Amino acid sequence: DTAVSQTPKYLVTQMGNDKSIKCEQNLGHDTMYWYKQDSKKFLKIMFSYNNKELIINETVPNRFSPKSPDKAHLNLHINSLELGDSAVYFCASSRGLGSYEQYFGPGTRLTVT
Amino acid sequence: AQTVTQSQPEMSVQEAETVTLSCTYDTSENNYYLFWYKQPPSRQMILVIRQEAYKQQNATENRFSVNFQKAAKSFSLKISDSQLGDTAMYFCAFTFRTGANNLFFGTGTRLTVIP
Numbered sequence: 001d002t003a004v005s006q007t008p009k010y011l012v013t014q015m016g017n018d019k020s021i022k023c024e025q026n027l028g029h030d031t032m033y034w035y036k037q038d039s040k041k042f043l044k045i046m047f048s049y050n051n052k053e054l055i056i057n058e059t060v061p062n063r064f065s066p067k068s069p070d071k072a073h074l075n076l077h078i079n080s081l082e083l084g085d086s087a088v089y090f091c092a093s094s095r096g097l098g099s100y101e102q103y104f105g106p107g108t109r110l111t112v113t
Numbered sequence: 114a115q116t117v118t119q120s121q122p123e124m125s126v127q128e129a130e131t132v133t134l135s136c137t138y139d140t141s142e143n144n145y146y147l148f149w150y151k152q153p154p155s156r157q158m159i160l161v162i163r164q165e166a167y168k169q170q171n172a173t174e175n176r177f178s179v180n181f182q183k184a185a186k187s188f189s190l191k192i193s194d195s196q197l198g199d200t201a202m203y204f205c206a207f208t209f210r211t212g213a214n215n216l217f218f219g220t221g222t223r224l225t226v227i228p
Contacts, residue, residue, distance in 0.1 A: 033215060041152075041202055045215040055213045090158060092216075100146040100208055102216060104158035 003027050004105040006091050012111045013081055021076045021108045023091030029103075030096040031055075032074035034066060037088040037107070046089075049074050050097055081112045115140045117205050117219035125225040126195045133180075134190045134222045136205030144210040147181065149190045152221075153201040161203070164188065195226045 004025045013019050025032065033056075034046040048056035052068040063079040078085060091105040117138045126132035138147070149161040164172045164181050171179050176193045188207075192199055205219040 031214065035216075041221045043204065043206075043216075043218040045217075048213050048215050050213075056215055088156065092158075094214060097214060098211060100163070100210070100214060101160070102208075102214075107156045107158075109156075 004091055004093055004103050006089075006105040006108050008108060009106060010109050010111075012113065014113055015081055015083060017081050018077070018079045019081060019110070020078070021089055021091075021110070023074045023076070023105055025072055025091075025093040025103070025105075027093060027095075027103060029093040030071055031094045032068065032071075033092040033094075033102065034074065034076050035090040035092065037090060039087070043090070047074075047076075055097070078110075081110075083112050086110055086112045115207070115217045117207065117217055119203075119205055119219035119222050121222045122220070123223045123225070125227055126192075128195055128197060128226055128228050130195055131191060131193045132195055132224065134192075134203050134205075134224065136188045136190070136219055138186050138188065138205070138207055138217075138219075140186075140207070140209075142209055145207050146210065147179075147188045148206045148208075148216070149177070149179070149188075150204045150206060150218075151199075151201045152204065153198075158204075162190065192224075197226050197228060200224060200226045 031050045037043045047066040049068045088107045092102040094102045147164045151159045162174045180189045202221045206216040
């Protein structure tokens with residue numbers, strides 16, 4: 001029983017394309033996150049949703065748009081992909097605001113050529 | 114601004130020995146949690162240990178323990194009886210008790226356990 005799942009695990013695409021990464025959690029959590037891990041392994045928050053409402057929107061280009069159709073899903077859509085978007089993207093969830101423990105998905109390695 | 118510093122990009126330790134990974138952080142807030150995450154080659158982020166900042170007692174989880182010095186804003190991880198499966202990237206992180214609860218991560222320490 002996977003707690004936080006992401007699809008796909010690997011994504012190779014060309015510059016200029018539009019792609020989506022899906023995230024689902026079956027933990028009944030209210031809060032979900034997207035983190036980006038760059039080539040130097042540095043992890044940084046991109047977005048956070050609580051009960052489908054956007055809570056955090058860090059300085060991320062407008063080409064990145066999160067969408068939360070329901071509490072169990074938080075998808076990440078990226079328009080006009082650039083070489084610098086190549087990274088590993090992690091989805092995570094927590095019980096809710098004020099709950100400290102986050103559960104991470106397996107990550108999606110995005111390679112833009 | 115919230116920052117986390119891990120000054121050791123790489124470390125190695127002999128199997129069965131003890132190793133300590135250092136971490137310092139900076140925040141003006143008073144209520145927060147601290148964590149160590151492990152990322153093996155599989156890429157999965159695994160929570161190793163957590164510490165509530167309002168607790169003075171250092172957290173322990175089996176072979177893993179922390180040395181939390183709140184005044185110095187220091188949070189080191191000690192791994193005892195190192196095992197080959199401990200080989201991984203280790204990230205120090207913290208989050209606030211209130212608010213959005215996103216994690217602020219350090220740059221990581223790559224630990225290699227040598228047989």
